[in-house]
Amino acid sequence: xxxxxxxxxxxxxxxxxxxTTQSDLLESWLRDAGRTVLRTREPGGSEVGQLIxxxxxxxxxxxxxxxxxxxxxxxxxHHVATVVGPALERGDIVIQDRYLDSSxxxxxxxxxxxxxxxxxxxxxxxxxxLPDLTVLLDLDPQIARTRLDxxxxxxxxxxxxxxxxxxxxxxxxxxxxxxxxxxxxVVNAADTPDGIARTVRDRVTDLLAAR
Ligand code: TYD
Numbered sequence: 001x002x003x004x005x006x007x008x009x010x011x012x013x014x015x016x017x018x019x020t021t022q023s024d025l026l027e028s029w030l031r032d033a034g035r036t037v038l039r040t041r042e043p044g045g046s047e048v049g050q051l052i053x054x055x056x057x058x059x060x061x062x063x064x065x066x067x068x069x070x071x072x073x074x075x076x077x078h079h080v081a082t083v084v085g086p087a088l089e090r091g092d093i094v095i096q097d098r099y100l101d102s103s104x105x106x107x108x109x110x111x112x113x114x115x116x117x118x119x120x121x122x123x124x125x126x127x128x129x130l131p132d133l134t135v136l137l138d139l140d141p142q143i144a145r146t147r148l149d150x151x152x153x154x155x156x157x158x159x160x161x162x163x164x165x166x167x168x169x170x171x172x173x174x175x176x177x178x179x180x181x182x183x184x185x186v187v188n189a190a191d192t193p194d195g196i197a198r199t200v201r202d203r204v205t206d207l208l209a210a211r
Contacts, residue, residue: 006088007207010099012173013137014166015159016144016151017189018196022137023095025197026204030093038087041097043075046083057156069107069118076100077125085129100126101134101176106158109172132207135200136177139189141166 009026011019023039030037044053052075056068063071076099087094100122108115141163148159177184185203187196 004085004088005091005211007093007133007204007211008084008088008096008131009094009133009135009204010096010101010131011135011137012098012101012105013189014139014141014144014170014173016147017137017139018147018193019097019137021193022135022196022200023097025193026200027095029197029201030095030204036090036092038083038092038094039096040079040083040087040094042079042099042102043072045075045079045096048078049075057158059157065107065113069103069113069121072103072107073121073125076103076122080126080129096131099131099134101136101173104176105169105172109168115172130183132183133203134177134180134184135203136173136184136186137189137196138170138174138186141170143190 011023013019027037027039042049043056044050052071056063056071056075084094084096100119103122104115104119107113108118144166145163148155174186177186185200187199189196
């Protein structure tokens with residue numbers, strides 16, 4: 001990103017792809033190596049963001065697509081300005097659950113908005129801030145759905161969308177990874193958690209060595 005010595009890693013993928021498990025494994029590995037880690041997420045990585053998260057995920061009834069995109073972008077603007085940016089300035093390693101790629105995939109491709117416009121909106125919101133690494137946990141939405149069913153938690157608004165929505169979201173994530181191969185690491189989320197964690201660690205090791 002801009003300024004600072006920190007490293008900014010985001011995790012992306014459909015619901016049920018295992019982002020939390022991988023973030024946990026990466027965090028422990030980095031902490032064991034003596035690094036300072038900040039774990040955060042979107043939506044909801046700041047106090048203002050928590051309020052926005054409650055609207056976008058738990059509001060009953062529809063939210064107009066442009067309003068929804070703006071809410072995610074507002075969360076993101078505040079989060080980058082007050083949480084992520086300062087952490088990177090301090091030299092922390094930021095491990096973040098979801099970033100602007102989620103907006104492009106969910107609001108752009110999953111909904112009816114233009115993907116490039118959704119991306120530009122987020123880039124405006126964050127003054128162009130992009131992570132050093134984005135790990136895309138790619139998973140067949142049918143398998144993801146089975147995992148979510150097994151977890152037996154109530155679905156939020158987006159998880160409750162139909163399968164074809166999640167198929168479009170997956171395709172959008174993969175297209176983003178193809179467009180920016182240097183930023184993305186695509187992993188098969190059907191692999192074992194340890195196998196995936198090793199692949200991620202290898203890439204992070206390279207990034208740390210390169211600075
Ligand atoms: P997440 O925090 O991963 O959900 P959970 O904590 O329930 O695992 O993500 C919340 C939902 O928000 C997820 O379905 C994807 C969606 N989302 C968007 O639609 N656009 C965005 O820009 C972001 C960040 C998330």
